[in-house]
Amino acid sequence: MSEWLVLLIAFVHDLSVAVYVGGAVAMEFILAPAQSAIPPAQAQIMGEKTSDRFLLLVWISLILIFITGVLRLYAKGFIGGETFFHPLLGWDYSYGRSLIMLFGIWVILVINGLLITFLFRPVLQGKLSTTTDQTQATRNRNAKMQAAEWIQNLSRADLVLAILATLLGASLLRGGLM
Amino acid sequence: MIWVHNMAWAVYLGGAISMELVLRHAQQFMRGSQVAVVCQNSGRKYRWLSLACLIILLVTGLMRVTWVQMTQSEMVLLFGALLLWSLLVGILALLALHIHPEMHLRVSSSMTEEEVRTERKRVGVAIQRMDFWVRAELMIAVLAMMVGTAMAI
Numbered sequence A: 001m002s003e004w005l006v007l008l009i010a011f012v013h014d015l016s017v018a019v020y021v022g023g024a025v026a027m028e029f030i031l032a033p034a035q036s037a038i039p040p041a042q043a044q045i046m047g048e049k050t051s052d053r054f055l056l057l058v059w060i061s062l063i064l065i066f067i068t069g070v071l072r073l074y075a076k077g078f079i080g081g082e083t084f085f086h087p088l089l090g091w092d093y094s095y096g097r098s099l100i101m102l103f104g105i106w107v108i109l110v111i112n113g114l115l116i117t118f119l120f121r122p123v124l125q126g127k128l129s130t131t132t133d134q135t136q137a138t139r140n141r142n143a144k145m146q147a148a149e150w151i152q153n154l155s156r157a158d159l160v161l162a163i164l165a166t167l168l169g170a171s172l173l174r175g176g177l178m
Numbered sequence B: 001m002i003w004v005h006n007m008a009w010a011v012y013l014g015g016a017i018s019m020e021l022v023l024r025h026a027q028q029f030m031r032g033s034q035v036a037v038v039c040q041n042s043g044r045k046y047r048w049l050s051l052a053c054l055i056i057l058l059v060t061g062l063m064r065v066t067w068v069q070m071t072q073s074e075m076v077l078l079f080g081a082l083l084l085w086s087l088l089v090g091i092l093a094l095l096a097l098h099i100h101p102e103m104h105l106r107v108s109s110s111m112t113e114e115e116v117r118t119e120r121k122r123v124g125v126a127i128q129r130m131d132f133w134v135r136a137e138l139m140i141a142v143l144a145m146m147v148g149t150a151m152a153i
Helices: A003-035 A040-075 A094-125 A134-174 B002-027 B032-066 B072-102 B113-152
Strands: A079-081
Touching: A003 A040, A003 A134, A003 B002, A003 B032, A003 B113, A040 A079, A040 A094, A040 B002, A040 B032, A094 A134, A134 B002, B002 B032, B002 B113, B032 B072, B032 B113, B072 B113
Parallel strands: none
Antiparallel strands: none
């Protein structure tokens, strides 16, 4: 692999991590408080539009992190050799343990992303029809509140996991965390 | 220390990208008066967060390079990174001291319709100016990250 390609892969990897982690921090600590400063109807529009766009960025980042992560390992000769997986990538070595944990975190982030995108967001976006009675409306409102709570909790868990992932990722430069 | 440096980068750059791609996108669907409120509110927090990240980046970055012996090409990259860092601090100061205060809408009941229109126009121009500088900041930050990546590998 040429040096420029290795640089490009590393750059895209770092950029994707930055978009995920920095975006999550911005959503939690900057955009959410700003949303509470405007009237509820406008806040709802802002919340919907920011969440839709951020989810798109999250998915692009997660896919790019995985692809460029694998390519970086390939460029370093850790995968694709005679044994396909280099012995250093095993659980017996600190580097391997850190990398396996990183992959585990990535899988959890993907699962959480799937839950938010396909389970909780549709509940939150559901609209009432003109034939909806009072009981259905109450049930619908409760479901929306529960979905919003789940999204908030999962997003916070994702932020903590992403920060842990950056710690593990940085430790790989020194041979692993533990 | 590498982790703190990387985290500061991630928060700074990711925050800038979010402000541009997420907040700007949402603003297209909001009323102008609310856009100014959100811009002021988020801008105030964002610039403090950015300033903290830039200071951490400088401190941890300099600590990292003092431990290693650098080649000439690495010195050029370091000089480039410091130049870009200075530009980012300059833009942040411009946003904090000049552009964000200009976005404050000053309307009172004693003002004529014409004066209110002029005031709204002034705020609109300030928002456009902020958009330009936030984009410039984002471009420079991405370039700086490329320099940082080149130094790390």
